Amino acid sequence: MKKALRRAYIALIMAFLYAPIVLLILYSFNDSKSRAVWGGFTLRWYQELFSDTAILSALGTTLTVGLLSAVISTVLGTAGAIALFQLRRRPRHALLSVINLPMLNSEVVTGVSLMLLFAMAHVQLGYVTLLLAHVGFGVPYVVLSVLPKLRQLDPHLAEAAQDLGATPLQGFLRVILPDIMPGVFSGFLMALTMSIDDFVISFFTTGSGVSNLSITIYTMAKRGISPRINALSTLIFLCVFVLLIGLNLRDFKRGGRKKPDEVHIPY
Amino acid sequence: MKKKNRALLVPFVLWAAIFIVLPLLMIVYYGVTVEVTPPYEEIVQADGSVAFALEDGAVTAERPQKETVFSLSNFRRMLEPTYLKLLGRSLKIAAITTGICLLLGYPVAMILSGRDFKRPALWLMLIILPMWMNFLLRTYAWMSILENSGILNSWITALREAVPALDAWLTDRGVGRKIIFLYNENAVILGMVYNYLSFMIMPIYTVIVKIDRSLLEAAADLGASPAQSFLRVTLPYSLPGVLEGVTMVFVPAVTTFVISQLMGGGKVPLIGDIIQNQFGKSSDWHFGSTLSLLVMVVVLAFMGALNRIDKEEAAQKEVRIL
Numbered sequence: 103m104k105k106a107l108r109r110a111y112i113a114l115i116m117a118f119l120y121a122p123i124v125l126l127i128l129y130s131f132n133d134s135k136s137r138a139v140w141g142g143f144t145l146r147w148y149q150e151l152f153s154d155t156a157i158l159s160a161l162g163t164t165l166t167v168g169l170l171s172a173v174i175s176t177v178l179g180t181a182g183a184i185a186l187f188q189l190r191r192r193p194r195h196a197l198l199s200v201i202n203l204p205m206l207n208s209e210v211v212t213g214v215s216l217m218l219l220f221a222m223a224h225v226q227l228g229y230v231t232l233l234l235a236h237v238g239f240g241v242p243y244v245v246l247s248v249l250p251k252l253r254q255l256d257p258h259l260a261e262a263a264q265d266l267g268a269t270p271l272q273g274f275l276r277v278i279l280p281d282i283m284p285g286v287f288s289g290f291l292m293a294l295t296m297s298i299d300d301f302v303i304s305f306f307t308t309g310s311g312v313s314n315l316s317i318t319i320y321t322m323a324k325r326g327i328s329p330r331i332n333a334l335s336t337l338i339f340l341c342v343f344v345l346l347i348g349l350n351l352r353d354f355k356r357g358g359r360k361k362p363d364e365v366h367i368p369y
Numbered sequence: 370m371k372k373k374n375r376a377l378l379v380p381f382v383l384w385a386a387i388f389i390v391l392p393l394l395m396i397v398y399y400g401v402t403v404e405v406t407p408p409y410e411e412i413v414q415a416d417g418s419v420a421f422a423l424e425d426g427a428v429t430a431e432r433p434q435k436e437t438v439f440s441l442s443n444f445r446r447m448l449e450p451t452y453l454k455l456l457g458r459s460l461k462i463a464a465i466t467t468g469i470c471l472l473l474g475y476p477v478a479m480i481l482s483g484r485d486f487k488r489p490a491l492w493l494m495l496i497i498l499p500m501w502m503n504f505l506l507r508t509y510a511w512m513s514i515l516e517n518s519g520i521l522n523s524w525i526t527a528l529r530e531a532v533p534a535l536d537a538w539l540t541d542r543g544v545g546r547k548i549i550f551l552y553n554e555n556a557v558i559l560g561m562v563y564n565y566l567s568f569m570i571m572p573i574y575t576v577i578v579k580i581d582r583s584l585l586e587a588a589a590d591l592g593a594s595p596a597q598s599f600l601r602v603t604l605p606y607s608l609p610g611v612l613e614g615v616t617m618v619f620v621p622a623v624t625t626f627v628i629s630q631l632m633g634g635g636k637v638p639l640i641g642d643i644i645q646n647q648f649g650k651s652s653d654w655h656f657g658s659t660l661s662l663l664v665m666v667v668v669l670a671f672m673g674a675l676n677r678i679d680k681e682e683a684a685q686k687e688v689r690i691l
Contacts, residue, residue: 108480112492115477119499119566122510125520129513139523182381189378200385203393208624208668210641211661214648215392218399218658238388299503301627306648319505323631327513335506342501350494 123339130332147333154330160318163229164298167314171236172294178237179244179293180286184278186245187252201242212239213306220307227309235307236297243296244289251285396665399658403440409433443659452643456663459639462554463622466561467569470618471611473562474569478610479603482577493574500567508560508631515550515632522547552634560632561622568617576610577603608682612675620668640664 130148134141151157182201186194204212216235217227225231255278263273279286301316308317322328409421412428422428446452477496481489499507514520525548529536550556580603588598626641635642640660647657 105485108483108485111476112480112486115473115566116495118563119496122507122514122563123499123502125514126506126510129520178381178384181377182384185377185381197382197385200389203389206669206672207393208620208641208664210624210626210644211396211665212392214644214657214661215396216388217648218395218654219388219392221654222395234388241384241388295501299501301503301505305645316503316505319503319509320627323505323509323512327509327516327519331506331509332513335502335510338506339502343498346494346498346501350490 123335126332127336127339130329130336132329135329147329148337151330151333151337157315157318157330157334160313160315163232163312164314164316167229167233167236168294168297171233171240171297172290174233174237175240175244175293176286176290179241179289180248180282182241183245183248183252184274187249201245204239204242209300209302213303216303217306227307229308229312232304232308232312232314235303236300239300239303240293240297243292244286247289247292248282248285251282255281396658396661399655400443400662401439401441401659402437403442403655404435404437405440406435407433443656446656447659447663452640452660455638455643456640456667458554458637459623459641460667462558462561462637462639463619466558466565466622467615467619469558469562470566470569471615474566474614475573475607475611477570478573478577478607482574489578493571496570497567504564505627505631507564508628511556511560511563512551512631515556517547517549517551519550521550551632552636554633554637556632557629557637557639560628561618561625564628565618565622568621569614572613572617573607573610576607580606605682605685609679612679616672616675619671623667623671624664 131143131145132140133144133146186197189197207215213235216231216238220227220231220234259277259281260273263277264270268276299316300314301320304314304317305320308314313321319331319334322331407423409423409432412420412422414420418430420428420430421432423433480486481492486492512519516522526546529539584602584606585598588602593601623639624641626639626645629637629639629642640663644657644660644664647653647660
């Protein structure tokens with residue numbers, strides 16, 4: 103009985119989480135502009151979505167800024183993590199707390215502060231500032247996911263590589279990098295998802311007509327409901343669903359009890 | 370090897386200085402300054418040209434320009450009742466949101482960490498999945514359900530047409546044809562709870578799942594009721610997770626400006642909205658920076674307080690074990 107109650111509770115929470123999404127998906131196929139009536143099945147909104155140049159260019163911006171900023175953040179962050187790791191305790195802790203600052207701060211403050219920075223440097227807000235801002239908040243995620251891997255590293259490995267005649271670069275590429283790769287990869291993923299999902303910081307650091315998907319959705323939603331956004335949400339939800347299931351499939355098949363940090367869910 | 374370290378360190382430190390430290394200093398700089406035009410008088414000189422006399426007696430041929438001067442007047446403005454009320458409302462809504470998320474989320478974390486579900490990882494993933502959708506889309510989903518001509522209202526209308534008795538009963542009670550769900554505090558709170566619930570569940574689950582089961586068994590062996598062992602074992606040991614969850618919900622809730630605009634329709638402005646306004650329409654970057662400083666202080670103070678609770682509780686726990 104108690105078990106049934108507990109399951110019912112989880113079911114309720116699931117309903118709360120998924121009902122809006124399911125309705126959104128249903129109404130993306132509704133052949134009527136108002137949600138009051140069901141006008142039959144249609145793919146019209148999807149067609150309109152794919153001919154909406156504003157949405158498409160925003161999608162392009164989101165994807166290119168996401169990938170570019172994630173790659174740059176990963177390179178900078180990994181190099182930074184290695185540099186940090188080799189520092190002595192005090193300076194390392196000092197730098198680490200600086201790196202932590204953007205994560206402590208609210209997004210509004212980070213966004214505003216970057217906007218002021220670009221204004222001071224007389225850089226016109228646009229694609230470049232957007233990219234720079236995304237690199238700005240992506241790097242700490244990479245640093246914080248690479249550092250633990252470096253700590254696990256056997257300190258003698260790098261020395262052994264050098265004794266055997268490897269240049270520092272070779273030693274890094276052949277010995278260190280393969281070992282810290284999981285951390286580098288999850289840092290990359292974090293930076294990528296944070297960039298794709300970001301609205302607040304982008305809002306303050308972009309300009310001259312450059313907008314990513316979040317900003318476009320924001321302006322559309324403020325103007326009112328459009329079935330095109332329903333179609334867009336449906337597609338995004340499907341992508342996310344397939345991606346996450348794919349990443350975790352093997353683990354679910356095993357059915358073992360896993361700690362959440364072993365599940366591939368950057369949250 | 371030493372030289373190579375420096376080569377890696379320099380760009381990194383530069384990056385941190387430019388993109389983390391400098392922007393924050395900019396906020397402080399803008400926050401404690403204002404732009405003023407010094408008071409002056411136009412005077413027509415003997416040769417017919419116009420000159421400008423400043424208060425200190427100096428005369429220049431050029432019209433005095435706006436200049437940035439140190440001033441704490443924005444701090445005084447920030448303490449005006451209008452802004453204090455806004456901050457109060459932001460804190461209240463964030464606190465209610467955090468409370469609801471904790472009440473809803475804690476049982477979820479507890480149940481999933483128990484033995485009821487064969488694949489807790491799968492269920493956990495399903496709970497996180499909606500978070501992967503852009504949060505604007507999630508908020509938008511609720512808008513389309515709750516707005517005046519939205520899904521919920523259209524269902525209620527259909528139901529009323531189908532059941533005349535219900536319609537009459539509702540009309541008697543003064544319920545209009547369209548029920549207004551959006552554009553009030555409750556709608557904003559709903560939007561926040563929906564968006565931030567997972568942020569509460571995840572950290573609590575992470576901690577609860579690691580609690581040593583033998584502790585719970587020992588409590589039961591020593592005659593503790595389930596309620597007692599929850600209060601004396603599970604709850605104290607899950608506290609770090611609760612505190613992290615509270616931070617992860619409270620901080621974005623207190624500073625958001627999107628959810629309040631979309632769900633509140635501009636009728637429930639929060640402190641974040643005012644900051645956004647200062648950098649957009651009203652364009653007073655100085656006052657906006659002062660408000661940002663206020664938000665920073667509030668957030669840091671909040672986290673500091675939580676940190677303290679965590680430390681004190683950790684010390685107590687050791688005593689309890691001994």
